[in-house]
């Protein structure tokens with residue numbers, strides 16, 4: 001029972017949990033200063049890499065504090081009409097479009113399940129790693145951008161367990177982006 005190692009209690013029933021994230025070839029999700037300009041590398045036209053379909057399938061997003069702070073600096077709040085939960089042990093409040101949570105992830109998932117949330121998107125590298133470590137990630141969609149950044153904010157943090165995955169689909173795009181969808185084997 002790997003979950004017990006993390007101190008997390010496994011909720012008996014919980015929403016489906018997906019990570020949907022873009023990375024450089026060398027495994028970074030942002031430049032060191034958080035800049036995301038490179039995500040557009042090679043991009044032309046109006047290809048959305050399945051994003052609209054994905055976002056329409058989720059009921060809520062869980063963002064790490066670092067991702068929340070970057071997104072809050074955008075001209076427009078990008079998650080209109082979606083429930084957004086920000087994880088942080090340091091923030092005291094978040095903008096009105098979001099909710100703040102600090103506590104056990106199992107407790108959060110149970111609460112969301114009881115509120116009829118069926119599918120959650122987890123965003124942020126540290127946050128995705130914490131959910132993985134706790135055994136709560138069902139599906140990972142990783143879009144690899146044809147770019148080597150050399151340094152930056154890593155996709156995953158160090159974790160104390162391994163995760164076997166099953167490749168569900170792989171799709172290549174003219175921009176050079178390769179999208180890999182995995183199921184996390186429990």
Ligand SMILES: NC(=O)c1ccc[n+]([C@@H]2O[C@H](COP(=O)([O-])OP(=O)(O)OC[C@H]3O[C@@H](n4cnc5c(N)ncnc54)[C@H](OP(=O)(O)O)[C@@H]3O)[C@@H](O)[C@H]2O)c1
Pocket residue numbers: 020021022023028029030033034035036063064065066067068070071087088089090091101102103105123124125126127128130153154
């Ligand atoms: N390429 C992409 O698709 C993509 C996607 C998302 C984000 N990004 C970029 O990645 C960067 C942010 O990622 P990141 O890995 O540095 O951080 P992150 O996962 O966004 O945020 C980490 C923070 O979230 C809080 N947190 C995480 N798990 C928690 C838990 N179980 N309980 C309480 N708080 C928890 C902590 O905040 P406190 O320290 O406040 O406690 C932690 O320091 C940004 O630059 C963002 O733009 C890129």
